[in-house]
Amino acid sequence: MSLIEDLAAANRILAEHGVIDGYGHVSVRSDRDPQRYFMSRSLAPELITEDDILEYDLDSNPIDPRGRDSYRERFIHGEIYKTRPEINAVVHNHSPSIIPFGITSESLRPIFHMAAFVGEGVPNFEIRDVEKGTDLLVKTPYLGKALAKTLGGKPAALMRGHGSVVVGENLPRAVGRSIYLEISARLQMQAMMIAGPAGKIACLDASEVKASVPPQDYGRAWNMWRAKALARMRSEK
């Protein structure tokens, strides 16, 4: 049981749930040095093993790249760790069901108890407010800082026309939030279709959000997801 093994498992869990595919990444802050974090080299998440994990400083420079390429959007991770000392895991994904909420005036709402954290607020990062004419990728420290600023103290932020970033105090929480954010967005679209334009949707109220968020670590699910992911990984060796 190690953080590196958990991180390799996290990549495969998110791929298995369709949250990340060939793209997207997950990182974890080092348990030895809070000024460092771990993330895979540039590789499709479903193929990642412990051997692919690199260590980065908070400026997102690899400590020892061993000739390996890094993800171009790694600055998302480093810049969030700088501004959020309590956050120890970051997921960046292109999970499809949340995209419509980043490109319309419709906000994500807390409609499902497994994603109660949505009630804490999910801001939308409009990259055009920061830099015009980009390919939407957060591939500079400048853009990473701007995204971290939009995220502020929230559990997640949408990235208009691109995806989202989801954070947690630990890896199971960031992974679980990413999976249930995708599900919650899908459920909200279904509820909106059933309710129609003037229909009402019952959301978790502020007291329900408050009661749900702190204990939600997705621990039971994490143990199952992790065991399955590691069994798959071992069987490939």
Ligand code: MN
């Ligand atoms: Mn991306």
